[in-house]
Amino acid sequence: MKTIIKNGQFLLRENDELIVSTANLIIENNMITSIVKSSDDFNDLFSEESLIEKVNVIDGRNKLYMPGLINAHTHTPMSLLRGYADDVSLREWFEHIWPIEAKLDGDAIKWASLLSIVEMIQSGTTCFLDMYDHMEQIAECVDLAGMRTCLCRGVIDFCSKQELDAKLQEVRALTVNWHGKAEGRISTMIAPHSLTTVTSETLNRLVRIADEFSLPIHTHFAEVTADVAEIKHKYKLSPTRYLLQHGVLNRKCLLAHAVHIDEDDINILSEHDVSIAHNPSSNLKLGSGMAPIPEFLEKNINVAFGTDSSASNNRLDVFTEMRATSLLYKGFKHDPELFPATQVIDMATINGARALFLEDVGELRVGARADLIAVNIDQPHFYPHSNLISSLVYSASGADVVDVWVDGRQLMKNKELLTIDIDKTVHEFKRVYKRFF
Amino acid sequence: MKTIIKNGQFLLRENDELIVSTANLIIENNMITSIVKSSDDFNDLFSEESLIEKVNVIDGRNKLYMPGLINAHTHTPMSLLRGYADDVSLREWFEHIWPIEAKLDGDAIKWASLLSIVEMIQSGTTCFLDMYDHMEQIAECVDLAGMRTCLCRGVIDFCSKQELDAKLQEVRALTVNWHGKAEGRISTMIAPHSLTTVTSETLNRLVRIADEFSLPIHTHFAEVTADVAEIKHKYKLSPTRYLLQHGVLNRKCLLAHAVHIDEDDINILSEHDVSIAHNPSSNLKLGSGMAPIPEFLEKNINVAFGTDSSASNNRLDVFTEMRATSLLYKGFKHDPELFPATQVIDMATINGARALFLEDVGELRVGARADLIAVNIDQPHFYPHSNLISSLVYSASGADVVDVWVDGRQLMKNKELLTIDIDKTVHEFKRVYKRFF
Structure with a gap:
C-alpha cells in the first residue's frame, strides 16, 4: 500500500534546523520513502501512477504535516x-x-x-x-x-x-x-x-x-x-x-x-x-x-x-x-x-x-517510520501563515489535528477514528465508572 | 422569538457558589427569562407550546451551558x-x-x-x-x-x-x-x-x-x-x-x-x-x-x-x-x-x-442578558463527568465550544457562524496581508 500526500506544508529538518516547506511525501508500508520539496503545483504529478497502482492520493493543501x-x-x-x-x-x-x-x-x-x-x-x-x-x-x-x-x-x-x-x-x-x-x-x-x-x-x-x-x-x-x-x-x-x-x-x-x-x-x-x-x-x-x-x-x-x-x-x-x-x-x-x-x-x-530509545521515529525524513499527523491550518487562529512553526506552538492545540498515521497505518482521517469505536469505548467507560463511583 | 434549551447542564450560581445542574433555560428577546432546574426528563414538556408559538426548541443534552x-x-x-x-x-x-x-x-x-x-x-x-x-x-x-x-x-x-x-x-x-x-x-x-x-x-x-x-x-x-x-x-x-x-x-x-x-x-x-x-x-x-x-x-x-x-x-x-x-x-x-x-x-x-462596568452580563440567571455558550462535553477528554466545573478549566479549550449567543441572538450554531461569512473574511484578510508583507 502506497500513500502520497501532495502539496502539503511539511515540517522538515534542513541543515539541522526545522523548516516548513511545501512538499509531497510518500508512505510505503510503514515507512516514509520519499519527500519531494516543490513550490510547483503538483496537482497532476501522481495521477497516472495512482490510476495504475491504486495509490492512495491525499490532497495536502491547507494542512501542516509534522511528526506525531x-x-x-x-x-x-x-x-x-x-x-x-x-x-x-x-x-x-x-x-x-x-x-x-x-x-x-x-x-x-x-x-x-x-x-x-x-x-x-x-x-x-x-x-x-x-x-x-x-x-x-x-x-x-x-x-x-x-x-x-x-x-x-x-x-x-x-x-x-x-x-x-x-x-x-x-x-x-x-x-x-x-x-x-x-x-x-x-x-x-x-x-x-x-x-x-x-x-x-x-x-x-x-x-x-x-x-x-x-x-x-x-x-x-x-x-x-x-x-x-x-x-x-x-x-x-x-x-x-x-x-x-x-x-x-x-x-x-x-x-x-x-x-x-x-x-x-x-x-x-x-x-x-x-x-x-x-x-x-x-x-x-x-x-x-x-x-x-x-x-x-x-x-x-x-x-x-x-x-x-x-x-x-x-x-x-x-x-x-x-x-x-x-x-x-x-x-x-x-x-x-x-x-x-x-x-x-x-x-x-x-x-x-x-x-523512549526509539530509532527512526520523531521526524519526517526518508527512511523514518511513518508516524505523522496533519494539522488543519485553514482556520482563523492560524492566519496569517507567516510563521507556521510558531503557530504550532503558540496557536495550535490538539483539537486542530485532523489526520494521524502510526507506522504507516492511518488511525484518524479527517477527525474520524479508523481503528477504535469511540461510541462503544465511551459506553464501556461509563459502565466501568459506575462500578467504582 | 423564544428559545428553549432543554435538559442541558447549566453553570449556575446557588448560595453564592457556582454549581452545574441539569436545567431548562428560556431566552426571550435578549434576556434569560426562565431557568427551571430538574432532574426529570423534560423531553416532551415544551412540545405543545413549540407547535403553537413556533418556539425554537434546542436539545441541550451532552452540552454544558455557561456564561459567554x-x-x-x-x-x-x-x-x-x-x-x-x-x-x-x-x-x-x-x-x-x-x-x-x-x-x-x-x-x-x-x-x-x-x-x-x-x-x-x-x-x-x-x-x-x-x-x-x-x-x-x-x-x-x-x-x-x-x-x-x-x-x-x-x-x-x-x-x-x-x-x-x-x-x-x-x-x-x-x-x-x-x-x-x-x-x-x-x-x-x-x-x-x-x-x-x-x-x-x-x-x-x-x-x-x-x-x-x-x-x-x-x-x-x-x-x-x-x-x-x-x-x-x-x-x-x-x-x-x-x-x-x-x-x-x-x-x-x-x-x-x-x-x-x-x-x-x-x-x-x-x-x-x-x-x-x-x-x-x-x-x-x-x-x-x-x-x-x-x-x-x-x-x-x-x-x-x-x-x-x-x-x-x-x-x-x-x-x-x-x-x-x-x-x-x-x-x-x-x-x-x-x-x-x-x-x-x-x-x-x-x-x-x-x-467592563456592564450590568446583567457574565452569569446565567433570570433577568440577565442572554450571552451564553455551549460546550460539547460528549468528548473523551470530558469523561467521566465527575466534576464538570473542573473540566471547564483543566480539560476544555475554546475548540470545544459549539454554540454561542449574544444578547439573545445566536452567533454560532453547532460550530457554524451565523453572522459572519468566514470564507470571505479569510479571503479579504489574505488580500490585506499581502498589501503589507
Whole structure:
C-alpha cells in the first residue's frame, strides 16, 4: 500500500534546523520513502501512477504535516479519576486517588486506557509511555488501536512478599510477551514506581531484571520536596546519588519530573544516558513546582514531554505542554528568547523518541517510520501563515489535528477514528465508572 | 422569538457558589427569562407550546451551558501580526511591530479585526474590550457580527500637535457615535495607551474627556519593569501614585497587566474603583513576568482576563488564560489549592463584566442578558463527568465550544457562524496581508 500526500506544508529538518516547506511525501508500508520539496503545483504529478497502482492520493493543501507527538510519561487508566481530586493538596490528592486505584481491575484498566488512547490520537500523539499495572490489558488495546507505545509495569512496595514477587513476575511477563511485539510498535521498560515507594532491595531486584533483559529503567524522580527529603533522611544521599549507588544510571534511564534537583545532581545525570520526561501541567497543578529545564538543556541532557495522567493535568494533549514550557520559562526568566518554538517542537518529537530509545521515529525524513499527523491550518487562529512553526506552538492545540498515521497505518482521517469505536469505548467507560463511583 | 434549551447542564450560581445542574433555560428577546432546574426528563414538556408559538426548541443534552467568556483586553487588528515577532526580545518585538502598525489603514483594520472576532466567537468569547485606532471600522464589524464590546481609541503621543488633536477628536467621535449603540451592545472607554506613551498633559486632556462623558479609563499599566522605571525617573512617583496625581483613579478604571507593582500600589488601587485585566499568556511570552494576582484578590480588587493581541499570545482563547492562571500560581506558590476552578471561571465571566462596568452580563440567571455558550462535553477528554466545573478549566479549550449567543441572538450554531461569512473574511484578510508583507 502506497500513500502520497501532495502539496502539503511539511515540517522538515534542513541543515539541522526545522523548516516548513511545501512538499509531497510518500508512505510505503510503514515507512516514509520519499519527500519531494516543490513550490510547483503538483496537482497532476501522481495521477497516472495512482490510476495504475491504486495509490492512495491525499490532497495536502491547507494542512501542516509534522511528526506525531510523543508523550513520554502518562498513566492511561487514570482517566477514570479525571476531576476526582482537583484543587486539593497533594496529600489529599493521594488520599482520594490511591484507595480507588487499589480496587481497579482488568476490565476497568482496559476501557479507561482505551479512552485515553482515543484522546491521545485525537490530539496528535502517536507514541506514549505508560506506567501502571494490568499492563497486558493495555498492550492489547495498543495492539488493536495501532499506537506506538512503551509499556512499564510500575512496581510499588507496601505489600506482602508474595504480592511483591507476583508483581515482579508480571514485570518479566510483560517484557517476554510484549517487548518488540505488535509489528515492533510495543517496547517495555523496567519501572520502580519511585525511589520512595520501593525499598532499596526491590530497586536492586528491578535493576537486575533490567540488566537481564537489557532494558531501560523508568521511574518517578524528585517530583516533590518530600520525595527528596525522605531519601536524604533515610540514606544520607541525594536522589541522584541514590540512583547512582543502585546502578540505575549504568543503564539507559528515563526520569519523570526531576523538579527538585540541584547542580550536583544535574552534573551527575549529564554524565549518563539519562532523559527527563518533563510534565509542566501536572507539576504546576499539583503545586510541585517547575523543573530546571534550561539547566538540563545547558548540560545536554535530553528532555521530552509527558502529560502525566488525566487525574493531574487533566488532558493528554502534548501541544499544551509545548506551549506551557515555552511560555513558563520565558516569563519566569524574563527572557522571551528562551525556548523558541523549534526547541519545544523538538522536545515533543525527536527528543521524545530519544527518551523512549526509539530509532527512526520523531521526524519526517526518508527512511523514518511513518508516524505523522496533519494539522488543519485553514482556520482563523492560524492566519496569517507567516510563521507556521510558531503557530504550532503558540496557536495550535490538539483539537486542530485532523489526520494521524502510526507506522504507516492511518488511525484518524479527517477527525474520524479508523481503528477504535469511540461510541462503544465511551459506553464501556461509563459502565466501568459506575462500578467504582 | 423564544428559545428553549432543554435538559442541558447549566453553570449556575446557588448560595453564592457556582454549581452545574441539569436545567431548562428560556431566552426571550435578549434576556434569560426562565431557568427551571430538574432532574426529570423534560423531553416532551415544551412540545405543545413549540407547535403553537413556533418556539425554537434546542436539545441541550451532552452540552454544558455557561456564561459567554469576557476578554477584557485585546487589540483585534493585530491578527495581521500574529507570528511576526515571536521568540525575540521585547525591544526587538516593538521594532518589528510598530513600523507595520503605523501603516495600517481602515481596510486592513476592518478585516484583521473581523478575523479576530471570528476567532473569539469560535472559542466562546461573547464580549471583548478592544484598544486600537480606526475604531469606527471595528464598531461596524461588531455591530454586524452581533458581539458585545467595549471600544477604546488608544491614544499614543509621539506625533505633531495637529495629529494629537485629531486623535482626541476621534476619541470623542467614537463615544458620540457608538457609546450605547448596537442595541446597547457597544460601550466605550477613554484610553491613554500607557503612562509612558502619553505625556502628562495628554493624560490630563484624556481624563477631562472621561469626566465630560462620565466614562471609565483603560490603559496599559506597569507591564514591564522599564515602564515603571521611566515613570519613577521622570516624576519621582510610582505608576500608581502617578495615576492618583492625574485624577485617573477618581474615575472607574481598568488597568491592563499591572505586573510590576508593590504593596503600596496594591493598597492604593484597592481603595478605588479599579479592575485589573490579567494577561498571563502575553506577560509570559514577552518575558514580562507574572502579575501579583493572589495579592490583588486578597485586597478585593476585581481581576478579569485579557488575551492581549494575537501578536503576543498568539490566540484569543480565554479558556487558555483561565487554565494558565490556575496552574501558574498553584505551581509557583507551591499550593495546589490556589485558584480553584470556580475562581478562574468567575474571573472569565462575572469579573469580566464588572471590569467592563456592564450590568446583567457574565452569569446565567433570570433577568440577565442572554450571552451564553455551549460546550460539547460528549468528548473523551470530558469523561467521566465527575466534576464538570473542573473540566471547564483543566480539560476544555475554546475548540470545544459549539454554540454561542449574544444578547439573545445566536452567533454560532453547532460550530457554524451565523453572522459572519468566514470564507470571505479569510479571503479579504489574505488580500490585506499581502498589501503589507
